[in-house]
Amino acid sequence: MKPLTWRDRGATAVEFALVVPMLMVMLVGIVSFGFAFHVQTVLDNSARDAVRVFTLTDIDARDAAILQAQHSALPTITLPTSAIDAPATCAAEAYVTVTTRVSDFELLGGLWKVDLIGKGTMRCGG
Numbered sequence: 001m002k003p004l005t006w007r008d009r010g011a012t013a014v015e016f017a018l019v020v021p022m023l024m025v026m027l028v029g030i031v032s033f034g035f036a037f038h039v040q041t042v043l044d045n046s047a048r049d050a051v052r053v054f055t056l057t058d059i060d061a062r063d064a065a066i067l068q069a070q071h072s073a074l075p076t077i078t079l080p081t082s083a084i085d086a087p088a089t090c091a092a093e094a095y096v097t098v099t100t101r102v103s104d105f106e107l108l109g110g111l112w113k114v115d116l117i118g119k120g121t122m123r124c125g126g
Contacts, residue, residue, distance in 0.1 A: 032108045036116070039077060043100045043118025046072035046079065051098040051120035055090055062086050069100050077102060090124040097121045 049072040054065035065086045073079045085099040098120050104113040 029108065036105060036107055036114065039102065039105060040116050040118065042073055042076045043102065043116055044120070045118070046070075047098045047100045047118040047120035049120070050084065050086065050100070051096060051122045054086055054096060054098060055122045055124050061090060062088055065098055069098065073100070092125055094124050095121055096124060 046069045050065040050069035053068040054061045057064045066081055066084050069084045069086075070079050070081075079100055079102075083101050083103075085101075087096050087098075090096055100118040102116045105116050106113055
């Protein structure tokens, strides 16, 4: 390997300056999409918890399911009541689905917006 001459000294700095912005964009993208996947998992888990409470609770099942979904999503996201869809009643041996959603979830600082939906389904009565 031959030693660097005075002409080659700045080449490393120029290459570094060209590569660093691309690496930073990739890093921010990985972190942003990773957080989106985390929020999706939280939504799925909160819907699953809510449908479990809904099918096993006799009195005020819908309200209990909504409260459970909101509690399960904390501290990652705050779900308003309007973001949780739960049926009014649970007929015997029927399957019910509870849906939680986050509309216009921002990726990469607002460059993209996506809707994330979590669903949980369970048979009434356990």
